[in-house]
Amino acid sequence: MLSIRSLSKTYGNGVRALRDVSLEIPTGMFGLLGPNGAGKSTLMRTIATLQDPDSGSVMLDGLDVLADKQAAREQLGYLPQEFGVYPKETALAMLEHFAVLKGLVNDKERHAVVEALLRQVNLWEVRHHRLGGFSGGMRQRFGIAQALIGDPKLIIVDEPTAGLDPEERNRFLNLLAEIGEKVVVILSTHIVEDVTDLCPRMAIISRGEVLLQGEPLETIRSLDGRVWKRTIGKGELAEYQQQMTVLSTRLVGGRTVIHVLADSAPGEGFEGIAPDLEDVYFGQLRQQAA
Numbered sequence: 001m002l003s004i005r006s007l008s009k010t011y012g013n014g015v016r017a018l019r020d021v022s023l024e025i026p027t028g029m030f031g032l033l034g035p036n037g038a039g040k041s042t043l044m045r046t047i048a049t050l051q052d053p054d055s056g057s058v059m060l061d062g063l064d065v066l067a068d069k070q071a072a073r074e075q076l077g078y079l080p081q082e083f084g085v086y087p088k089e090t091a092l093a094m095l096e097h098f099a100v101l102k103g104l105v106n107d108k109e110r111h112a113v114v115e116a117l118l119r120q121v122n123l124w125e126v127r128h129h130r131l132g133g134f135s136g137g138m139r140q141r142f143g144i145a146q147a148l149i150g151d152p153k154l155i156i157v158d159e160p161t162a163g164l165d166p167e168e169r170n171r172f173l174n175l176l177a178e179i180g181e182k183v184v185v186i187l188s189t190h191i192v193e194d195v196t197d198l199c200p201r202m203a204i205i206s207r208g209e210v211l212l213q214g215e216p217l218e219t220i221r222s223l224d225g226r227v228w229k230r231t232i233g234k235g236e237l238a239e240y241q242q243q244m245t246v247l248s249t250r251l252v253g254g255r256t257v258i259h260v261l262a263d264s265a266p267g268e269g270f271e272g273i274a275p276d277l278e279d280v281y282f283g284q285l286r287q288q289a290a
């Protein structure tokens, strides 16, 4: 269990990236959902002991992460948003290198771990290929392999699916789901479907604040009977936005479809629909902006 208490961080330029952030994160996949600039990476880097907050604490199963960074690092796997690799190295050589850095100095033991990991992420067949030739999805799976070295209790994955095609994304999420059965995995993302598909628990964060945390299905249920849909004409959006709580607008076949939050039908032509996590997400962001 990871317990985050009252983390705050203001950067030198005055940006308040974290405001009194508290989260309880049990074993399993935990989705941290928020728009660009919400503070997700700041939070991930803080938990990963790469930067200090101004105040607050992070406890991992009784270990004070911020006070005992070295011990925390031994239990931690991190896939950062920008994961650089040496393009001319092969997957095998690079992972061996990471494993040495993680302290696996016994050759035989290390070779066995590296092989098992490359098999787990389905890159064993291409282990002699250079990383520079890997697709985005392959690179992310390689990133997960290096994060898994040393059997970490906590794995932090920062926006891993951006830029992956649907098949690669699926493959990657399946891999994370398998890992999430045994350890704490924090998945930071601005893609709502990543959380819907994968995470039994989640939090929504925006402008450095936690707006909501809980089970996605439960939060969706709280909107039952309150989300309405309508296709509107070009140029009508501003009017609807003035009169109603418009949660989201989507283009469907070139036409604008809006979702509106209201306790009863907000007007003619509206159809009640089953809410989804995107409605919860946009609803929370709207509420914060209001």
Ligand SMILES: Nc1ncnc2c1ncn2[C@@H]1O[C@H](COP(=O)(O)OP(=O)(O)OP(=O)(O)O)[C@@H](O)[C@H]1O
Binding pocket: 011, 012, 013, 015, 016, 017, 034, 035, 036, 037, 038, 039, 040, 041, 042, 043, 190
């Ligand atoms: N080193 C820094 N110095 C100053 N401001 C920063 C720094 N790092 C991040 N910020 C600012 O802090 C806020 C939170 O950024 P952060 O990268 O944590 O958000 P994010 O949710 O990860 O967003 P993104 O998805 O765009 O990476 C943003 O306004 C960002 O511009």
